[in-house]
Amino acid sequence: NVLSATNIVIFGATGDLAKRKLFPAFYNLFIDGRMPENFNIIALGRSDHNDEYFRNYIKVNLEAFSRKNVTPEHWEAFQSHITYFQHQLDEENSYKNLNRKLLEFDSGFGVRGNRLFYLSIGPNFISTISNHIKNASLASEPDKDRIIIEKPFGYNKQSAIELNQLLSETFEEKQIYRIDHYLGKETVQNILAFRFGNSIFEPLWNHRHIESVQITVAEEVGVETRGSFYEQTGALRDMVQNHLLQILCMVAMEAPASLESDEIRDRKVDVLKSIRRIPADKVDHYAVRGQYGKGIINGVETKAYREEDGVDPDSNTETFVAAKFYIDNERWQNVPFYVRTGKKMKEKQSYISIQFKPLPHSTFSDTNPLSANRLIINIQPLMDIRLQFMTKKQGLSMALRPVEMIFDYFACKEDTPEVYETLLQDALEGDLTLFMRSDQVEEAWDVVTTIQEDWANKKAIFPNYEAGSWGPKESFDLVERQGHNWL
Ligand code: BG6
Secondary structure, three states: OOOOOEEEEEEOOOOHHHHHHHHHHHHHHHHOOOOOOOEEEEEEEOOOOOHHHHHHHHHHHHHHHOOOOOOHHHHHHHHOOEEEEEOOOOOHHHHHHHHHHHHHHHHHHOOOOEEEEEEOOOHHHHHHHHHHHHHOOOOOOOOOEEEEEOOOOOOOHHHHHHHHHHHHOOOOHHHEEEEOHHHHOHHHHHHHHHHHOOOOOHHHOOOOOEEEEEEEEEOOOOOOOOHHHHHHHHHHHHHHHHHHHHHHHHHHOOOOOOOOHHHHHHHHHHHHHHEOOOOHHHHHHHEEEEOEEEEEEOOEEEOOHHHOOOOOOOOOOOOEEEEEEOEOOOOOOOOOEEEEEEOOEOOOEEEEEEEEOOOOOOOOOOOOOOOOOEEEEEEEOOOEEEEEEEEEOOOOOOOEEEEEEEEEHHHHOOOOOOHHHHHHHHHHHOOOOOEEOHHHHHHHHHHHHHHHHHHHHOOOOOOOEEEOEOOOHHHHHHHHOOOOOOO
16 A cells, blocks of 8 residues: 555544444555555544543444454454544643654654644634644644545535635645535445546437436425534525535536546536526526425424524524526527425435437327426436437337436446545545545535525525425426426
8 A cells, every 4th residue: 555654633523424424434454455554543522532442432423334354354454543632722822732642653653744734623614623733733744744625615615715814824725625425425436436537428428419408406304403404505505506516517527637636626627607697686597495394204393494503593594405407508508407405305316317309300290299208317316327318119100218327336346435535535645636625615616695694684595495395396396487496
């Protein structure tokens, strides 16, 4: 393994993300021989625990959340890399002590190791930590030291600009890894392979042949224990500004000249810049918001959003968004990109649907209506690509029917790595491709700014969709007005 010796410092190591995602990802990478030969995971937390206690806690969680089994041999080898370190986020001394710890580990490596700081904490602490890291010179080597930051990255364009500015006082852009975990999904990464690794799709991938594009990320879960966080966030900030716009970029971007990370990120920024901004007085025409009321999901009664813990009984926060975007460039002139996402929907289902234009003239009789071709990229939980086309029905007459040709990931019997395995491995290797650059984040905020402002200023009539449905009626109107349908 060629990876340099690395000290991985996790802020918020006793939190949910660390136990469910980060430690399992490191453990699975370790078993696959993908961790550096020399590494330490330094888990920071406020409480006074010893290593033994913390390692046991991690073991129990690995047993619950790891993709691969926790065998005694693997665990024995892995656990020795974990150190618990008591730390207060806002105390200078804590960072001085951390520095000493890092130097101690470096002398064990025999070299100044790389440093990977993972901020698995609420967004309010980013500035405090970043400043302390600067003051204690913890990330003084731009070629070796990196910081990983979770979303939400700001809460609007202005705050994102300020956050980027603040981080730039401690880190160079190439040291900053802003996570959008959707980019680590196998099915999302495959869009690049599918589009640019084949010769037959790309010639059709434009306004001459494509009628509309749909991106749906529907969730069955509600806000669970995150009510008070979600109250300040809402679906537009939580899902559209990041995950949905990133998927849209993958579908719409021009071919990058190479797989170099800035090249790919440049092409995505081109798309974000070309998205037509929604005029402030036309938000209702382009975007729909919803909030779930009571309903039934899988036969079980479920409460309304306004009844969830931590939620205002008169809340104006949206749990559903549908929007229509246009991309003003040569390729996508007048092709609507419909996006929608919601919580407590009928089913968990994320997909991209590319609707091709109907034939200009049909050779077949009226009794043989033709369905226009459609390509469906299922992101999750189905993971497949389906091409829908017309065929002849077996029989004596010339009757047609639509059929599907399917590529199914699960048929390949290959292990699918967890998203965080992909992202953490990339961060260890210094590959920024799947992470958000500052301008990507800012442009994406810019795209949703007028919607944010309009919705903040107007009280919605909520709840307007039943839990367990496909969202408010207005979401259907949005696409049907143009003669289209949600899949
Ligand atoms: C997160 C959002 O970014 O993505 C959550 O904050 C959402 O609200 C989650 O549930 C969905 O991710 P996934 O990978 O389960 O589709």
